[in-house]
Amino acid sequence: MSRICPDPVLSIRNLRIGVGKHNAILHNVSFDILPGETYGLVGESGSGKSITGLSVMGLLKRPLQVTSGEVMFQGQDVLKLGNRARRRLRGDRMSMIFQEPMTALNPLVTVGRQIAEMLVVHRGMSWPQARRKAVEGLENVRVPSPEERARSYPHQLSGGMRQRVMIAIALACRPDLLIADEPTTALDVTVQAGVLELIAELCKAEGTAVLLVSHDLGVIANMCRRVGVMDRGRLVEEQDAKALFENPLHPYTRGLLAARPRLGSRTLAGRGRLTELDQVVASEDRGRDAPTLTTPREACPEVTA
Numbered sequence: 001m002s003r004i005c006p007d008p009v010l011s012i013r014n015l016r017i018g019v020g021k022h023n024a025i026l027h028n029v030s031f032d033i034l035p036g037e038t039y040g041l042v043g044e045s046g047s048g049k050s051i052t053g054l055s056v057m058g059l060l061k062r063p064l065q066v067t068s069g070e071v072m073f074q075g076q077d078v079l080k081l082g083n084r085a086r087r088r089l090r091g092d093r094m095s096m097i098f099q100e101p102m103t104a105l106n107p108l109v110t111v112g113r114q115i116a117e118m119l120v121v122h123r124g125m126s127w128p129q130a131r132r133k134a135v136e137g138l139e140n141v142r143v144p145s146p147e148e149r150a151r152s153y154p155h156q157l158s159g160g161m162r163q164r165v166m167i168a169i170a171l172a173c174r175p176d177l178l179i180a181d182e183p184t185t186a187l188d189v190t191v192q193a194g195v196l197e198l199i200a201e202l203c204k205a206e207g208t209a210v211l212l213v214s215h216d217l218g219v220i221a222n223m224c225r226r227v228g229v230m231d232r233g234r235l236v237e238e239q240d241a242k243a244l245f246e247n248p249l250h251p252y253t254r255g256l257l258a259a260r261p262r263l264g265s266r267t268l269a270g271r272g273r274l275t276e277l278d279q280v281v282a283s284e285d286r287g288r289d290a291p292t293l294t295t296p297r298e299a300c301p302e303v304t305a
């Protein structure tokens with residue numbers, strides 16, 4: 001029996017990004033994301049994860065620019081679209097959650113209005129209708145007292161609540177692709193797991209594909225079906241998450257895995273994020289040494305400098 005493989009929602013082909021036209025910092029990156037799939041991009045700081053996500057959204061800022069390649073979104077090369085067409089896609093069929101919601105939220109506008117605005121702009125709803133939907137959106141992301149919170153300004157909410165608002169904005173128009181760039185890195189460990197679970201649950205319910213950018217292998221292991229590993233602007237390995245953690249092929253990936261925090265002799269990757277966080281919190285409670293961290297290159301000398 002033959003299986004029908006759906007067309008990818010996102011297909012990046014030989015993407016190169018440079019500082020200006022010549023100084024390449026992303027080199028021929030290619031990967032696909034299938035509808036409803038959560039794909040993880042992992043790698044050290046500066047490896048090129050964020051600029052990959054930003055280029056899909058059309059949010060790269062000068063001096064960075066795409067110098068060659070294709071970013072096919074639902075069969076259309078978004079790099080060939082004009083600014084207006086890209087703005088129409090953003091927030092509607094593709095959206096993004098950033099690490100620090102305060103930089104993405106408008107501090108002068110209530111959160112309810114910021115959610116409603118997406119529905120007015122992209123769905124043509126009236127303001128009263130969009131406002132009702134915004135309250136529903138806040139309820140969906142489990143913001144308590146959503147009616148009241150809709151009238152709050154971002155600074156009146158906690159970091160975790162602000163990130164939930166960002167998720168409500170990003171998912172308001174039921175996008176086909178969500179790019180989540182380190183969505184929980186800025187949050188307390190106690191709220192990180194809840195926010196990740198929320199993203200996973202809502203995207204699963206809507207069939208939204210997710211590009212999850214993270215340096216945290218525990219997060220990637222818990223959330224993603226497939227994983228791409230980035231090292232200095234190159235995608236050096238791509239595997240199913242389970243296979244990657246059990247049998248990493250590239251020396252850099254082996255280094256990355258060896259460099260992850262360890263508690264005692266047990267490794268953390270491949271186990272639930274909640275379990276990992278529980279262990280970290282428990283070890284801190286007991287006043288043990290914090291997990292030791294090394295860089296992948298220190299941990300795995302095979303990796304070339």
Ligand SMILES: Nc1ncnc2c1ncn2[C@@H]1O[C@H](COP(=O)(O)OP(=O)(O)OP(=O)(O)O)[C@@H](O)[C@H]1O
Pocket residue numbers: 019025043044045046047048049050051052061062063064215
């Ligand atoms: N505005 C910019 N001008 C010049 N170089 C930049 C700019 N923004 C990013 N870069 C460079 O692009 C490379 C990739 O950066 P990117 O932010 O994508 O890394 P990352 O893997 O997401 O790391 P992090 O998790 O720290 O953000 C880095 O070498 C960085 O110095």
